[in-house]
Amino acid sequence: xxxxEFDGSPVPFAEGxxxxxxxxxxxxxxxxxxxxxxxxxxLFCGIGVCFDCLVEIEGRxxxxxxxxxxxxxxxxxxxxxxxxxxxQV
Amino acid sequence: xxxxRCDVAVVGAGPAGAAAAVTAARSGARxxxxxxxxxxxxxxxxxxxxxxxxxxHVHQWxxxxxxxxxxxxxxxxxxxxRSRVWRVDAAPAGPVRAQIVRSVRGGEEAATxxxxxxxxxxxxxxxVLPFPGWDLPGVVTAGAAQALLKEHGVLxxxxxxxxxxxxxxxxxxxxxxxxxxxxxxxxxxxxxRGWARGWRAAAGSPRxxxxxxxYGALLARHRVPVHLRNxxxxxxxxxxxxxxxxxxxxxxxxxxxxxxxxxxxxxxAVSYGFVARLELALHLGxxxxxxxxxxxxxxxxxxxxxxxxxxxxxxxVTGIGGADLAxxxxxxxGTAAAAVAAGREPAPPHPAVAARRERMAxxxxxxxxxxxxxxxxxxxxxxxxxxCRCEEVRVADVREAVxxxxxxxxxxxxxxxxxxxxxxQGRICGPAIAAITxxxxxxxxxxxxxxxxSAARPVAIPVPLGIVAVADATPSPPPVPDSGGSS
Amino acid sequence: xxxSPDVAVVGAGVVGAAVALAxxxxxxxxVVLDRGPVAGGTTGAGxxxxxxxxxxxxxxxxxxxxxxxxxxxxxxxxxxxxGGGFEFEPKGGLVVSAxxxxxxxxxxxAARQRATGVDAIEVRATDLRTHEPHLAPxxxxxxxxxxxxxxxxMLAAARMLQAARRLGARIRTREAVTGFxxxxxxxxxxxTASGDVAAGAVVNAAGTWSGEVAALAGIELPILPRRxxxxxxxxxxxxxxxxxxxxxxVADVASDDAGLESSAVVEGTRxxxxxxxxxxxxxxxxxxxxxxxVRRLAAQAVRLFxxxxxxxxxxxxxxFRPYCPDHLPVVGADPRAPGLLHxxxxxxxxxxxxxxxxxxxxxxxxxVEPDLDLRPFRPERFAEVTV
Numbered sequence: 001x002x003x004x005e006f007d008g009s010p011v012p013f014a015e016g017x018x019x020x021x022x023x024x025x026x027x028x029x030x031x032x033x034x035x036x037x038x039x040x041x042x043l044f045c046g047i048g049v050c051f052d053c054l055v056e057i058e059g060r061x062x063x064x065x066x067x068x069x070x071x072x073x074x075x076x077x078x079x080x081x082x083x084x085x086x087x088q089v
Numbered sequence: 090x091x092x093x094r095c096d097v098a099v100v101g102a103g104p105a106g107a108a109a110a111v112t113a114a115r116s117g118a119r120x121x122x123x124x125x126x127x128x129x130x131x132x133x134x135x136x137x138x139x140x141x142x143x144x145x146h147v148h149q150w151x152x153x154x155x156x157x158x159x160x161x162x163x164x165x166x167x168x169x170x171r172s173r174v175w176r177v178d179a180a181p182a183g184p185v186r187a188q189i190v191r192s193v194r195g196g197e198e199a200a201t202x203x204x205x206x207x208x209x210x211x212x213x214x215x216x217v218l219p220f221p222g223w224d225l226p227g228v229v230t231a232g233a234a235q236a237l238l239k240e241h242g243v244l245x246x247x248x249x250x251x252x253x254x255x256x257x258x259x260x261x262x263x264x265x266x267x268x269x270x271x272x273x274x275x276x277x278x279x280x281x282r283g284w285a286r287g288w289r290a291a292a293g294s295p296r297x298x299x300x301x302x303x304y305g306a307l308l309a310r311h312r313v314p315v316h317l318r319n320x321x322x323x324x325x326x327x328x329x330x331x332x333x334x335x336x337x338x339x340x341x342x343x344x345x346x347x348x349x350x351x352x353x354x355x356x357x358a359v360s361y362g363f364v365a366r367l368e369l370a371l372h373l374g375x376x377x378x379x380x381x382x383x384x385x386x387x388x389x390x391x392x393x394x395x396x397x398x399x400x401x402x403x404x405x406v407t408g409i410g411g412a413d414l415a416x417x418x419x420x421x422x423g424t425a426a427a428a429v430a431a432g433r434e435p436a437p438p439h440p441a442v443a444a445r446r447e448r449m450a451x452x453x454x455x456x457x458x459x460x461x462x463x464x465x466x467x468x469x470x471x472x473x474x475x476x477c478r479c480e481e482v483r484v485a486d487v488r489e490a491v492x493x494x495x496x497x498x499x500x501x502x503x504x505x506x507x508x509x510x511x512x513x514q515g516r517i518c519g520p521a522i523a524a525i526t527x528x529x530x531x532x533x534x535x536x537x538x539x540x541x542x543s544a545a546r547p548v549a550i551p552v553p554l555g556i557v558a559v560a561d562a563t564p565s566p567p568p569v570p571d572s573g574g575s576s
Numbered sequence: 577x578x579x580s581p582d583v584a585v586v587g588a589g590v591v592g593a594a595v596a597l598a599x600x601x602x603x604x605x606x607v608v609l610d611r612g613p614v615a616g617g618t619t620g621a622g623x624x625x626x627x628x629x630x631x632x633x634x635x636x637x638x639x640x641x642x643x644x645x646x647x648x649x650x651x652x653x654x655x656x657x658x659g660g661g662f663e664f665e666p667k668g669g670l671v672v673s674a675x676x677x678x679x680x681x682x683x684x685x686a687a688r689q690r691a692t693g694v695d696a697i698e699v700r701a702t703d704l705r706t707h708e709p710h711l712a713p714x715x716x717x718x719x720x721x722x723x724x725x726x727x728x729x730m731l732a733a734a735r736m737l738q739a740a741r742r743l744g745a746r747i748r749t750r751e752a753v754t755g756f757x758x759x760x761x762x763x764x765x766x767x768t769a770s771g772d773v774a775a776g777a778v779v780n781a782a783g784t785w786s787g788e789v790a791a792l793a794g795i796e797l798p799i800l801p802r803r804x805x806x807x808x809x810x811x812x813x814x815x816x817x818x819x820x821x822x823x824x825x826v827a828d829v830a831s832d833d834a835g836l837e838s839s840a841v842v843e844g845t846r847x848x849x850x851x852x853x854x855x856x857x858x859x860x861x862x863x864x865x866x867x868x869x870v871r872r873l874a875a876q877a878v879r880l881f882x883x884x885x886x887x888x889x890x891x892x893x894x895x896f897r898p899y900c901p902d903h904l905p906v907v908g909a910d911p912r913a914p915g916l917l918h919x920x921x922x923x924x925x926x927x928x929x930x931x932x933x934x935x936x937x938x939x940x941x942x943x944v945e946p947d948l949d950l951r952p953f954r955p956e957r958f959a960e961v962t963v
Contacts, residue, residue: 014242016136021241029226029329035811035848036481040328042226044478044517046233047132048125049214051512051551052478058195062810062888066233067192069127081813082848087883088813089709178867188867480847493658494614494734495588495747501613504620504730507847512810514891547865547892551810554852555885558875 004074006031013070020046020053020065023076031055031065035081055079090199090559093167095119096430097423098187098204100174100369103131104412105404106210107153108419109426113208114160116427121202123169123189129157131212132232133412135239149416172200175552177207177369185399190552199556205430206399208422209370209387210415213363213405217253218466219484219521221323221474223359227330231261231360244270246356250333252276252321253360255460259304261358266311273354275308276319276335278342278361279460321357322349322469333357341465361462364520365406368546373397380408381454382461383536384520385544391443392435393422401426410453417446467528476525477518479511484525491529499523499543509543512551519543581605581746583941584766584775586753586789588612589619590729590927591919592781593736594934597650600743602942607773608737608745609766611752615733618783618926621895623806623841623851624729625819626928629669629721632685633692635952636904640925641693642948643932644723650736650931651727657739662731663846669724670699670707672880673823676716682823686719695722710815710883724819726843729927756793756916763793763915777941779917784861784898786906786920790955793913797906798958799921801896805855805865807873810888811848819843820880821854838869840876842884850884852877854924856897865894899923900958907933907953909940917941918955 003010006023013022020043023031030040032054044052046066053065058075061083065076097113099106102124110122122129128136134150160166171192179185185207189200215230222228227246229237231253234245248271251262258275266272308315316335322344323334337348362382370387371377376396380386386408393401403422404415421442425435438446470476472485490496490505499522502508508522509515515522523539583599585592588610596606610616626647631637651664673682686696697720704711704718737747748768757765757772765774780797782789790797824839838855845851855869870892878885898921900906906921917940919933932948939946 017241017243021237021243024237024245025241025243034481039224039481040226041224041478043229043233043237045214045230046236047214049513050478050517054512060196060886066236067125082811084813084815087710087815089815089817176867176870490734493660493738494731495737495749496613496734497749498613501616501620501730504615505734510808510847510849510891512890548889551888551890553885554807554809554874554878554887554889557807557871557889558878558885560871 002070002072004070004072004076006076007078011076017070018066019055019057019068019070019074019076022070023065031076032079033081038081056083090201092201092203093121094203095121095167096205097208097426098123098185098202099208099210099423100187101131101210101212101404102126102129102168103210103212103404103415104133105212105415105419105422106131106208107157108416109208109210109403109423110166111153111156111160112420112423113427114163114165116424118165118427118430120160120166121169121204122166123172123174123187123202125171125173127170129154129168132236135236169200169202173550174369175548175550177373179207179373179397179399181398190550190556197553197556199559206401206426208393208426209400209402209406210404210419211366211369211406213365213409214516215360216362216364216520217359217517218361218462219474219476219518220321220469221471222325224475224478225324225326225330226328227326227355228324228357228359231257231358234265234356234358235261238264238268244268245358246270246354248273248354249356249358250274250276250321250335250352250354251358254278254462255360255362256456257360259301259308261360262313263304263307265358266313267307272311272313273352274335275313275315276321277315277317278320278338278466279317280340281317320344320466320469321359324357330355330357336469339465340463342463343465343468362460363405363409364516365409367406367544368549370395370400370402370406371545372547372549373400375400375402377541379537381450382409382457385537385541391421391438392425393418394425394429394435399429401429408450408453409457410450414446414449414453417442417449421446464524464528464534467525470525476522477508477511479513480507482506482508487522487525488529491526496526497530499526499539502526503543514546515543580765580774580776581607582776583607583779584609584773584777585779585781586610586766587781587783588614588733588737588747588749589617589781589783590615590622590733590736590930591783591922591933592779593733593740594650594930595779595781595919595937596745597736597740598934598938599941600740600745602938604938604941606740606745607775608740608747609751609753609768609773610749613749614737614747615730617785618896618898619729619733621804621806621893622729622927623853624727624732624927625925626725626727627669627819627925628689628694629671629696629719629724633688635949636925636929637689637692637694638948639905639929639932642935643929644725646931646935647725647727654735654739657742658735660735662735663728664725665727665846666723666725668818669721670718670818670820671721671823672704672711672718672820673716674714674879678823679717682719696720697722708817708820710881711820712880712882726819726845727927728845732927753789753792761914763913777915777917779919779937781919783920783926784896786898786918790918793916795910795913795916795955796959797918797920797955798901799898799906800858801861802899802923803855803857803859803862803894804853804897804924805869805873805892805894807852807870807877807889808891808893809850809852809884810890812844812850812887813848814844815883816842816844816850816881822876822880838872838876840873840880842877842880849890850887856924861896863894865892897924898926905929905933905953906955907936908950908955910955912956
């Protein structure tokens with residue numbers, strides 16, 4: 001089975017699955033913390049409307065896990081707050 | 090930036106949009122079908138894991154998909170997959186121009202579609218009413234549970250509570266149960282008399298009755314109890330859902346004291362009906378009218394024309410009505426759009442088709458009357474309940490905007506609290522903020538005016554500034570037809 | 577029957593709120609009337625700029641400097657009176673130029689502003705990115721204005737009204753003023769759909785619609801709308817420290833051209849979004865946001881901050897900046913209609929000039945000599961010009 005990396009650990013996925021579906025199937029329920037309270041968030045609407053499932057993929061923050069196709073060796077990371085910590089001044 | 094010129098542009102490839110695209114192409118129009126997903130079908134027909142056929146009403150889908158493939162093969166239809174319209178402009182007596190952001194590997198690219206006529210079929214998404222803890226991972230919309238299962242073969246959880254109101258709860262609960270999730274219970278906030286009325290109205294819709302009977306039998310087989318006048322009023326857990334509190338409701342949906350139960354579960358799938366995606370229609374200036382659920386809907390004539398010349402609409406955006414109605418509306422709008430693009434007056438619908446559409450519309454209206462959202466639900470909110478998930482605005486903040494800062498309408502609440510100003514632009518919290526505002530103001534919610542005020546979104550979906558900054562280019566020939574797949 | 581108030585303020589935007597609060601703090605009884613909700617008109621589509629940097633030395637800059645001092649004081653008062661603030665932030669402004677040829681004019685303006693008490697520090701091209709790390713690397717230079725500040729304008733209006741209410745003011749929203757009560761020449765109150773409101777004086781603070789309100793009293797006030805479009809991005813971590821704008825903005829503010837002008841004005845907010853302004857068009861009360869305007873604002877923002885190319889636009893809004901032919905506001909008593917005072921015509925600077933305007937009008941209402949000479953702002957000046 002193919003897999004991608006989530007915070008450094010492999011997550012298997014089936015052909016056609018999104019990153020969010022694969023994470024969920026692997027028992028992972030959250031991959032983002034909110035900007036103010038730091039609360040965990042994962043899938044909510046599942047169809048690209050709510051933007052709760054934002055995640056960093058290949059260094060790009062704000063990707064919707066429910067829409068992004070999973071791909072071999074993709075680097076997926078938990079998004080902390082608004083992400084882009086390297087851009088903070 | 091590539092510009093594609095065509096006769097008819099269709100936004101959305103669900104039942105309404107797909108039907109519009111094939112009928113417009115069959116009428117001789119060059120058609121571009123723009124859709125966010127990799128494959129057509131919308132939220133209704135979801136493809137199985139690995140690209141398999143949708144399971145729901147598969148014969149309908151096979152027929153429509155065959156016609157889509159024919160149109161694609163003929164070259165009259167181009168499918169722009171993984172593409173979203175972030176803005177559309179209609180010049181008086183000019184073409185309609187849709188600005189598109191397309192997902193490609195590693196980023197996005199800009200595209201423009203210029204059309205003689207536009208069919209808006211953007212569909213709808215779940216309406217969820219907030220409750221304490223609804224932001225815990227594991228609380229999902231019923232649509233999310235359905236998408237996980239149907240599209241990806243993934244169970245949303247091992248123990249599920251399905252809650253909310255409306256006919257959508259049953260297929261979600263049965264699908265989960267059939268796939269192996271232990272569905273602990275279905276909590277329908279309505280009173281069941283609504284169900285009886287709704288199914289009676291389905292007398293002219295034998296397939297609806299067959300569906301209802303099938304869901305009932307399946308739930309019975311899996312021993313899934315359906316509790317009427319019950320609702321999930323709180324969710325609990327540290328960093329994921331561990332249990333929910335269910336309460337009985339009175340006839341106005343106020344939770345009854347002393348009736349709460351704790352139910353252990355790892356997923357709660359919630360839906361209180363649907364919210365139509367109105368932003369493109371509102372930006373174009375299309376006239377609206379209260380839909381069957383009282384919420385704003387795009388006003389259309391017998392063939393789907395809106396008040397804006399060259400712009401047609403079909404499906405949920407014209408009033409939440411379900412897939413069968415959307416298919417009929419889409420076919421009518423596709424034929425009419427081809428005529429409009431050719432500068433002809435569209436022919437009126439065949440009387441039999443018009444009658445079928447009327448029958449389905451009255452069924453939809455009956456189902457909505459059977460499942461009204463009563464306004465007492467705000468009684469299960471606490472001050473600390475998150476009202477706006479994106480901006481983490483609490484119910485207390487919304488109430489303070491009313492009681493202390495003088496807001497009396499949802500727009501002012503938004504300006505003062507940031508509720509609805511985040512990533513989703515109020516798509517999720519909009520109906521709830523309107524209801525909490527009305528409640529705090531001491532007046533009844535006006536489902537039309539209160540929701541319309543927060544439904545306008547001049548930027549229809551988030552789009553990178555670098556894409557916005559790209560100027561329109563001169564039109565180029567249509568691209569090679571793209572049948573989808575992850576690009 | 578309640579006794580008639582000393583002052584009826586028409587307009588519950590930021591200017592009306594500042595007038596109401598300043599008058600209430602002087603012990604006057606106040607009623608505020610608005611045909612819409614709190615901060616629902618001109619204020620609701622503003623950015624919340626408190627700027628000294630974009631003003632030539634003269635009466636408007638004097639009013640801006642007074643207002644800036646008062647904003648800090650009003651913010652403290654509102655926080656202690658209501659427990660809530662309005663995101664007052666003395667973040668500073670940075671005016672930049674991409675064109676070396678434009679620098680002398682920029683530096684000359686800064687020198688003249690310094691002479692009137694503005695803090696203005698020249699910044700060399702090589703130092704720009706120590707102030708704003710994400711600025712484009714090829715800019716020619718700029719001027720830093722530490723006094724430039726920001727508030728959340730809707731909250732500012734709502735919180736000032738809340739504080740005024742604590743002092744007894746009454747706020748009546750969704751009550752349109754349809755006419756004035758007269759006693760001879762004198763204005764002695766207003767008429768609304770729900771009845772007459774007698775008042776010792778009436779203040780016209782109706783923003784872009786102040787000309788229409790004045791007309792109800794038979795007074796001509798040439799206040800016209802200029803449309804401004806603002807883009808709002810997704811939430812970000814703090815990436816832009818100052819209000820950063822291109823030097824061309826100053827020229828646009830003072831322009832008489834009816835066509836589209838735009839120059840990038842880019843700033844972060846406490847909520848994490850970045851605001852991108854500022855277009856100015858004279859197109860009457862038309863609210864649409866033409867695609868070319870949106871594209872141009874986006875392009876100008878990305879020109880200043882290339883990092884924004886990958887940042888999502890979430891929403892945009894259009895509003896009307898109420899301007900007068902001479903680009904000065906109208907502040908003071910109107911001799912053509914005794915009892916009527918104006919606080920309007922602030923163009924795009926209404927938020928920034930609100931506290932000073934409120935303070936000066938409250939002084940007039942209380943019979944105190946105002947701290948600034950109001951003659952440049954006198955309402956009847958346009959009639960004099962045309963004669």
